Amino acid sequence: MGSFFARALRLLLTGDPEVYSIAWTSLRFSLVSVTAAAVLSVPLGVLLGLHDFRGRRSVLAALNSLMALPTVLVGLLIYSLLSRSGPLGSWGVLFRPTAVIIGQTVLCFPIIASLVTGSLSRLDGNLRETLVTLGASAWQRLRMVLRECRLALLSALLAGFGRVIGEVGVSMMLGGNIRFYTRTLTTAIALETSKGEFELGLALGMILLLLALTVNFALHWMVKHEH
Amino acid sequence: MSTETLFELRKIGFAYQEREVLDLPSLVLEAGAVTVIAGPNGSGKTTLLKILNGLLEPGRGEIFYRGLPTQEHRQALRRETVHLHQNPYLFEGTVAQNLTFPLQFRGTSRAERKRIVAETLEVAGLTALGGRSAGRLSGGERQRVALARALVLEPRVLLLDEPTASIDAASLRALEVLLHDLAGRGITLIMSSHHTGFAYRLADRLVELDAGRVVPTRQNIFKGEVAERGEGFLYFRIAGNRGLLRCPDREGEFKSCVLDEDDVILSAEKIETSARNRLMGTVTAVERRDHTVVVTLDCGFPLRALITESSLAALQIRPGSRLFAAFKASALRLY
Numbered sequence: 001m002g003s004f005f006a007r008a009l010r011l012l013l014t015g016d017p018e019v020y021s022i023a024w025t026s027l028r029f030s031l032v033s034v035t036a037a038a039v040l041s042v043p044l045g046v047l048l049g050l051h052d053f054r055g056r057r058s059v060l061a062a063l064n065s066l067m068a069l070p071t072v073l074v075g076l077l078i079y080s081l082l083s084r085s086g087p088l089g090s091w092g093v094l095f096r097p098t099a100v101i102i103g104q105t106v107l108c109f110p111i112i113a114s115l116v117t118g119s120l121s122r123l124d125g126n127l128r129e130t131l132v133t134l135g136a137s138a139w140q141r142l143r144m145v146l147r148e149c150r151l152a153l154l155s156a157l158l159a160g161f162g163r164v165i166g167e168v169g170v171s172m173m174l175g176g177n178i179r180f181y182t183r184t185l186t187t188a189i190a191l192e193t194s195k196g197e198f199e200l201g202l203a204l205g206m207i208l209l210l211l212a213l214t215v216n217f218a219l220h221w222m223v224k225h226e227h
Numbered sequence: 228m229s230t231e232t233l234f235e236l237r238k239i240g241f242a243y244q245e246r247e248v249l250d251l252p253s254l255v256l257e258a259g260a261v262t263v264i265a266g267p268n269g270s271g272k273t274t275l276l277k278i279l280n281g282l283l284e285p286g287r288g289e290i291f292y293r294g295l296p297t298q299e300h301r302q303a304l305r306r307e308t309v310h311l312h313q314n315p316y317l318f319e320g321t322v323a324q325n326l327t328f329p330l331q332f333r334g335t336s337r338a339e340r341k342r343i344v345a346e347t348l349e350v351a352g353l354t355a356l357g358g359r360s361a362g363r364l365s366g367g368e369r370q371r372v373a374l375a376r377a378l379v380l381e382p383r384v385l386l387l388d389e390p391t392a393s394i395d396a397a398s399l400r401a402l403e404v405l406l407h408d409l410a411g412r413g414i415t416l417i418m419s420s421h422h423t424g425f426a427y428r429l430a431d432r433l434v435e436l437d438a439g440r441v442v443p444t445r446q447n448i449f450k451g452e453v454a455e456r457g458e459g460f461l462y463f464r465i466a467g468n469r470g471l472l473r474c475p476d477r478e479g480e481f482k483s484c485v486l487d488e489d490d491v492i493l494s495a496e497k498i499e500t501s502a503r504n505r506l507m508g509t510v511t512a513v514e515r516r517d518h519t520v521v522v523t524l525d526c527g528f529p530l531r532a533l534i535t536e537s538s539l540a541a542l543q544i545r546p547g548s549r550l551f552a553a554f555k556a557s558a559l560r561l562y
Contacts, residue, residue, distance in 0.1 A: 126316035129282050133280055133282060133308075133377075134332060134377075135333060135380065147318075148319055
């Protein structure tokens with residue numbers, strides 16, 4: 001085990017350009033897809049968490065079901081849409097970063113939306129009345145509600161990030177594992193292990209773990225020290 | 228005390244899931260007074276306070292705030308009244324931050340916010356807690372912070388829902404002093420409370436609710452102070468030097484003296500009794516209540532007595548009649 005760590009450290013410290021490229025690609029795809037998913041899922045979570053309307057339960061049930069969607073199936077579905085013969089084939093994004101980001105966005109969207117909904121539904125009922133009685137406008141109320149559950153929001157984003165940084169199905173099917181282009185840590189690990197480069201695969205796994213933990217700690221530190 | 232009408236409620240009704248919890252044909256609340264809304268759990272106190280602040284819309288009826296219908300003048304109501312929940316929600320952050328947010332909502336400048344927050348913390352006796360996290364406060368401290376947070380908005384009216392709930396004796400005393408001070412500055416306080424002593428010490432007027440309806444209050448509440456002690460008695464002077472009541476001597480400072488209406492005995496002529504409080508007054512009002520009659524006498528201060536229809540007839544009581552009133556010292560309760 002020590003040798004894997006040593007190799008992983010050596011790969012990082014010696015500035016191996018390919019390893020850096022793979023790690024950066026993984027991080028970039030994950031951050032962009034989580035951001036894109038957040039833009040779409042946080043408003044949906046706010047809507048579902050703070051308002052009651054007809055069909056709300058059905059949307060929640062659908063989101064909860066989509067959370068368990070296998071990554072390969074998401075990859076396959078989006079592949080069928082983006083492939084040359086598919087309805088979105090004219091976009092020409094298959095085996096490009098955009099395709100991976102679209103797939104990863106679809107993957108983490110239900111997780112973030114569902115967790116945001118849950119955290120907003122559990123908010124203290126007095127919060128809304130407190131904000132109203134203190135004269136907050138509708139926009140100020142929304143901002144304060146998001147502020148009050150920012151730790152839960154962060155957890156939702158991190159859960160989404162965790163889902164996409166470690167997935168292999170979407171990246172492999174939609175990105176094609178192209179060297180210096182769409183190769184991510186997970187697809188590289190799969191490739192190296194299949195080639196018998198078990199040590200390198202594990203070393204890349206260590207880097208993946210390090211990356212995920214660093215992002216987690218960094219975000220938590222930012223929230224804790226915001227004041 | 229001002230007698231300007233602050234809230235006027237007409238035919239107000241409110242139902243939760245088709246169960247009517249409030250039915251108020253008419254209710255007037257005065258400005259500048261401390262009104263305590265009393266009643267058992269589920270009597271509609273919380274609902275009434277929320278309706279007064281516009282947090283709940285009544286199912287029917289009209290509410291006028293300073294003579295204006297609230298539905299059309301919501302802005303004035305919102306700017307001048309603040310509601311405090313019995314378990315106040317404090318925002319994440321420090322006590323000072325909690326006081327800053329309402330000012331931010333109003334667009335107050337940063338320098339002004341800083342000044343107002345510092346001043347309000349001092350008024351509320353919370354300066355030492357300014358930098359403390361709101362999550363680390365006791366129940367009593369939370370109530371005072373919530374009150375201070377409301378005060379930064381300089382409200383005319385504070386609507387307090389059970390401010391004494393889940394706070395210790397020391398916090399209760401501090402809260403009472405603060406509320407007394409606010410009432411002295413002319414802020415109208417309308418609150419619900421289960422704490423009898425707290426309610427009587429602060430209240431200028433008691434509104435009793437039962438099953439969503441206003442029921443007649445059966446007590447005379449006299450505001451004043453202890454004038455002197457002697458011969459085993461405590462002499463309670465009614466505010467404005469309008470009368471002196473003889474009460475059993477007890478240690479402590481008291482601000483209110485309470486007398487049940489049915490402890491007052493009326494007579495047409497002066498009679499010798501064991502009652503240590505004997506007064507003479509002129510009847511100002513005769514009001515029928517179910518099968519009884521409430522007679523209000525002007526004895527230098529208003530005194531209400533509950534009698535039967537037959538007593539009313541026997542004594543030939545009518546407005547303007549001169550009567551004698553008597554009640555025992557032990558019937559007076561000091562708060």
